Amino acid sequence: MGLSPEEWQAVRLTLGVAARAVGFGLPVAVLVALLLSGARFAGRPLVDALVHLPLVVPPVVTGWLLLLVFGVHGPVGAWLWAVFGVRLAFTTAGASLACAVMSFPLMVRAVRQSLDAVDRGLLDAARTLGAGRIDRLVSVTLPLAAPGIVVGALVGFAASLGEFGAVITFAASIPGETQTLPLAIYAALQSPGGEAVAARLSLVSVGLAVAGLLAADVADRRMRRRVSG
C-alpha cells in the first residue's frame, strides 16, 4: 500500500498535531483534575461544567468560539498577534489548540479518576513523615495517579487523531498545514475519483487507532504493576 508524498504529509501532520495537543493539554488537564479532586471550593461546579463543555457542544460551535477568542480579531488572538506576532487561526498550532480543547475533558476525566482513587491514608502517612503539600503531590499523589495520567495522554492523543469539526472551523483545511487525516479524507471524498485516496487514508486512520488502543492497554498494565509493586 503505497502512500503518495501528500498522503504521508497528512499522516505526519496528524501525528504532530495530536502530540502537541497532548503535550500542551495534558499538564493543564492534570492541574484542573487536581483542582477538581481536591477540597471543595465555591466555583467548582462551574469549572467542572466548563471543562466538560467541548464534550457536549457541537464541535463546530467549539471551533467557532475558538475563532471568536483566538482569531486575529478576537481578544486573545489580537493580543498574541500584537505582542508575539503569533497567529493561531488557520495554522498548525491552531489545529493543535482545537484538538487540545476537544480532547481536554477526556484527559481531565481519566486523570481525575486516578487521583480520586489515591488512598487518603497514604497522604496522611506522608504528612506524619514530614512531607508538605507540594512534596506529597510530587512524591505520592502523582506517582500513584501515573496510570491515569498515561491513559489520559493516550486517550487525548487518539481523540486528537480523529478531531474534525473544531479543526476545520478554527484552522480550516490547508494541505500540509492544518489538513489532518480526517480532513484529508473528507477532502478526497469531495473530489471526483478520490475514493482510493480516502480508502488508503481511512486504513491508516484505523491502523493508528488500533495501535493507540494497544499501546494504552500495554501502558496501563505496566504502570499498574509499577504502582502496586
Place this chain on the structure above:
Amino acid sequence: MISVALRHAYPGFALDAAFAVPAAGTTVLFGPSGCGKTTIIAAIAGLLRPDGGRVVVDGVTLCDVAAGISVAVERRRLGVVFQESRLFPHLSVRGNLRFGLRRAASGPVRIADIVDLLGLAALLDRRPHSLSGGERQRVAIGRALLSQPRLLLMDEPLASLDAAMKAEILPFLARLRAAMAIPIVYVTHAMDEVARLADHVVLLERGRVRFAGTLEEAAARGDLPIAQRDDAAAILTLEVAGHDEKRRLSCLKFGETVLQVPLLVAKTGESVRIRVPAREVILATSYPIGISLHNIVPGTVRAVTEDAARHAALVEIAVGPKCLIARVTPDAVSRLGLRPGIPVLALIKAMAIEVL
C-alpha cells in the same frame, strides 16, 4: 511529660479525656472498641482537629485550641504506625524507609540499626504488596522511627494480624522498647500486648479516662476493668537475684523476699517481667507445712473488691511497694476475715508464674 487534654464530639459519642504520663517508656491507651483511643492518637498526630483541649509533648505545645495553636502534622515530628501499615505501594521497602529519613532533621536513628533491629535486611528490595502482614508492619515501624520522631504513636499495629503473625512481631516490639530511647504511645484492646509492652497505662471508658498510672498499679487494682477480666493478673517487673541450676529454679527479688520460678535464661541483675494470674494465688493466714509450694509471700491486704459476676472477690495484697492480686471466693474472704490492713500470706506455685 506527655500531657493530653482533649474534648471532641461525634454524633453519639463524646470524648473528654485528660492524662499526663512521663515521656519515657511505653504508654498504652487501653479500652474496648469505640472508647476514643484512636481519636486521641489522631488528635495527638494532628490528623484530627479536636473541638477543644491541648497536647503538649516534652514542653512543646503541638495543639492548644483555646490559644489557637495547631502545629501542622508534617512539622510535629511524631512517628505514626497505623493499623493498616500504609506503606507506599510505588516504593520499595528501602524507599519507604528512606521517605521519612530524607525529610527529617538529622537524628540518632540510623537505617542500619533499624534494619538490624526489625530484621529487614532480606526485605529491602521488595515491594510492599509482596510482604506478609507482619513484615509490612515491621517496615512501617522502621519507617516511622527513621523520621526521627520525638514520640512514636502506634494505633493498634497488631490488630489486623492473625495470632501467628502477632506472635512473630511482638518480640520485635519488646526489643524496640528496650533499644530505643523514643517514648511510645500505643493503642490496643488486646491485654497480652498491654502486659508485654506497657510501662504506663491509660484506661479509657466511653470517651473518659478511668485510670492513668503504671501498668503494675493498673493490673493490681481490683476496682479497675483489667482485674474484672478472666485473665486478671499481677504484672511485675522484678530483678533476677540468681539461679539455682541444680534445683532448676531462678530467684527474683520481690520486696523483702524472693519469688522462685522455673529456670530462666536471663542474667543475674537483669529485669524480667512476669505475670501472676489472680486465680492462681492462694491466700493463707498461717504457714502451711508439707506442701510442694515454693513461694510463700507475706503481705498486707490493701483492698477487697467484690466481683459479683463471677461470685468472686478480688483481694489486693501489698508486698512492699508492689502489689499482688488474688481472685478467691467471697466465702474465703469471710472465713479468713480478710479486710484492708490484715497481714496475709500469698501462696504462688512456681509453675503458675508466667515470664513475659
